[in-house]
Amino acid sequence: MSVAAPPAAPPAPRKRRAMARAPQETPAGFWTYLLLAVSMLFAAFPLYWMFVIATSNDEALAKLPPAIVPSDRFLTNVDEVFSLQDVYFAASLVNSVIVSTLVTASVLFFCSLAGFAFAKLRFKGSGALMLFVVLTLTVPNQLGIVALYIVMGKLGWNGTLLAVIAPGLVTAFGVFYMRQFIVNTVPDELIESARVDGATTMRVYATIVLPAIRPALAVLGLLTFVATWNDFQWPLITLSGTDYPTSMVAISDLASGNYVIYRRVLAGAFIATVPLLLMLFIGGRQIVRGIMEGAVKS
Amino acid sequence: MSSTRAAPAPPRHRPAPERGRRGADDRRLTWRNRLYRFDMRYMPYLMIAPFFLLFIVFGLFPLLFNAVVSLRNYRLDDPTLPYWAGVENFSRLFADEDFWNALYNTFGIFLLSTVPQLLLALLVASLLNRQLRAQTWWRVGVLLPYVTPIVASTMVFSVFFSRDFGMANWALGLLGIGGADDPIDWRADKLHAWIAIATMVNWKWIGYNALLYLAAMQSIPRDVYEAAAIDGAGQWKQLWRITVPMIQPVVVFTVILSTIGGLQLFTEPMLFDPNAQAATGGPNGEWQTIAQLIYKVGWKDLNLGYAAAMSWALFLIILVVAGINYLLTNRLSGGRK
Incomplete structure (x- = not known):
């Protein structure tokens, strides 16, 4: 490369012929944007319509063409949902917050701790134990649900929030994800030099590992929170009919009975969805990255 | 760290090489040395223990116990049935x-x-x-x-x-x-x-x-x-x-x-x-x-x-x-x- 080369010509042997561009380097055209916009419409419409029904009266669901714009009864419907005696909707939101927060905090702490040990510490059997973690990644946990119910019965936890918190406290995926991230981002030299200064393992974890894995904690935290908040089958089994439902169980209670009032159900559903939409709005970049990174590594 | 006392403190000089020397070295071990040795040798296990304990109790055990339950008469409304059902289910x-x-x-x-x-x-x-x-x-x-x-x-x-x-x-x-x-x-x-x-x-x-x-x-x-x-x-x-x-x-x-x-x-x-x-x-x-x-x-x-x-x-x-x-x-x- 001579110094006199024009600045437009890149030094590497890049050929930028229009025909030969990879898709990811081709600027999107009109049709791409149009099709994407249509996909977006499909993705968002059920959410929008949930809100429309949540703001409507009963007649809105009994006419053609269907209601398509929000009405003004949102607060009335919400008020009705909250004041239903045996649904415990307000309590259920609090319960969901408690369960999701505790589970998320626990997953982040225990999985990053174990992930750090597997990534950077040498101990006998670490290979075999990690293999165990990877193998359990693929086992669907729903399969042990009957026995889990019996175990919780023996502990006396069925019908309490403990029954939904305990099984979520750690995940094999969390350990796997944390290990991968720590292997790739925390330099050995940094740990070694801290050791030379006399730092204990826990101190290394707190002062070096934790700050370095903040992005991974955000990703795993968001994914765990969303999954825990939305979990339905196990909470239904253990909490249904009690005074301590999670919000998903409470919504299913709203939706059962001889005559279901959908504007109420969807008002409740909308309230329980809003926190997650906010999380997607704020942490969307992290969630996207978490899913995409998971794909490349698997 | 209270758990240091409970640690069996095996007589090894340094954790990295697998073979250590027993004997006289033990006396010279200060508290700090013990802590260090515990930290290097056992801390990794303590760090992965919560995951494995919780996972085994609430994940793996139910999965295996499920096999036992499937061979039993386990009716919530009728506990009087014989314990085992064999392959009836x-x-x-x-x-x-x-x-x-x-x-x-x-x-x-x-x-x-x-x-x-x-x-x-x-x-x-x-x-x-x-x-x-x-x-x-x-x-x-x-x-x-x-x-x-x-x-x-x-x-x-x-x-x-x-x-x-x-x-x-x-x-x-x-x-x-x-x-x-x-x-x-x-x-x-x-x-x-x-x-x-x-x-x-x-x-x-x-x-x-x-x-x-x-x-x-x-x-x-x-x-x-x-x-x-x-x-x-x-x-x-x-x-x-x-x-x-x-x-x-x-x-x-x-x-x-x-x-x-x-x-x-x-x-x-x-x-x-x-x-x-x-x-x-x-x-x-x-x-x-x-x-x-x-x-x-x-x-x-x-x-x-x-x-x-x-x-x-x-x-x-x-x-x-x-x-x-x-x-x-x-x-x-x-x-x-």
């Missing part, structure tokens, strides 16, 4: 019409949801795999269904697919299908119920799978496309001949994921039923899935032993189907040998 399974019906429904819904889901995800991914303005927002946008609780979206779709004033029938009526005088009753027969439920599953997972594909697409080297363009392959051909084979491992991964998830479908069929608490999946089990039947047998009929046996059957089915799908996708997506 399993032999009952083969003659159980409800089980075969649920299996049929599960596979029907699974096919109607997985195939369109992954094909559409591929298309959305190839749309996203361009230089886009506001790239992040498009990617976040396709995740809207992913973060929406299935409970919430299923309730919306339930209304959407109602017979008399449902939006689905109204929209189809505009296209000349069904219409107000002859509306489709989405809950009256298997095929329509399956389509409705599969629609919910597809809506939920297309965006998520699209991001998985997108991640793989972005790591395809540019020169592969250059070569293809020189050979005169158009965009459509490039997608099928280059992109799909190049991202084959992720395609296989998503097929396995959808198999595991799809065969355990629970929430959508449960709440699609206006009489959800019965867990029958329609008046005549039109759309009752296996996961739903397990719930009904276990917690409505109160027969946990039989439900456990069914769980094992489902586990085996998932293993077999995942294996078949693995081989099938490997073939179809034409990976480089």
Whole structure:
């Protein structure tokens, strides 16, 4: 490369012929944007319509063409949902917050701790134990649900929030994800030099590992929170009919009975969805990255 | 750290070399040395212990204990039955019409949801795999269904697919299908119920799978496309001949994921039923899935032993189907040998 080369010509042997561009380097055209916009419409419409029904009266669901714009009864419907005696909707939101927060905090702490040990510490059997973690990644946990119910019965936890918190406290995926991230981002030299200064393992974890894995904690935290908040089958089994439902169980209670009032159900559903939409709005970049990174590594 | 006292403090000089010397060194060990040795030798185990303890108690043990329960008479409403049932629960399974019906429904819904889901995800991914303005927002946008609780979206779709004033029938009526005088009753027969439920599953997972594909697409080297363009392959051909084979491992991964998830479908069929608490999946089990039947047998009929046996059957089915799908996708997506 001579110094006199024009600045437009890149030094590497890049050929930028229009025909030969990879898709990811081709600027999107009109049709791409149009099709994407249509996909977006499909993705968002059920959410929008949930809100429309949540703001409507009963007649809105009994006419053609269907209601398509929000009405003004949102607060009335919400008020009705909250004041239903045996649904415990307000309590259920609090319960969901408690369960999701505790589970998320626990997953982040225990999985990053174990992930750090597997990534950077040498101990006998670490290979075999990690293999165990990877193998359990693929086992669907729903399969042990009957026995889990019996175990919780023996502990006396069925019908309490403990029954939904305990099984979520750690995940094999969390350990796997944390290990991968720590292997790739925390330099050995940094740990070694801290050791030379006399730092204990826990101190290394707190002062070096934790700050370095903040992005991974955000990703795993968001994914765990969303999954825990939305979990339905196990909470239904253990909490249904009690005074301590999670919000998903409470919504299913709203939706059962001889005559279901959908504007109420969807008002409740909308309230329980809003926190997650906010999380997607704020942490969307992290969630996207978490899913995409998971794909490349698997 | 109080646990240092409890540590057996094996007489080894340094942790790194495996062989140490016993004897006189012990005396010279200060408190600090012991702490250091404990830290190096045992701390890793302490750090992974919470994970393994919790996972074994609430994850692995129930899975194994499930096998024991499946061989027992475990009825919540009748504890007087003999303890062991032998293989009775399993032999009952083969003659159980409800089980075969649920299996049929599960596979029907699974096919109607997985195939369109992954094909559409591929298309959305190839749309996203361009230089886009506001790239992040498009990617976040396709995740809207992913973060929406299935409970919430299923309730919306339930209304959407109602017979008399449902939006689905109204929209189809505009296209000349069904219409107000002859509306489709989405809950009256298997095929329509399956389509409705599969629609919910597809809506939920297309965006998520699209991001998985997108991640793989972005790591395809540019020169592969250059070569293809020189050979005169158009965009459509490039997608099928280059992109799909190049991202084959992720395609296989998503097929396995959808198999595991799809065969355990629970929430959508449960709440699609206006009489959800019965867990029958329609008046005549039109759309009752296996996961739903397990719930009904276990917690409505109160027969946990039989439900456990069914769980094992489902586990085996998932293993077999995942294996078949693995081989099938490997073939179809034409990976480089």
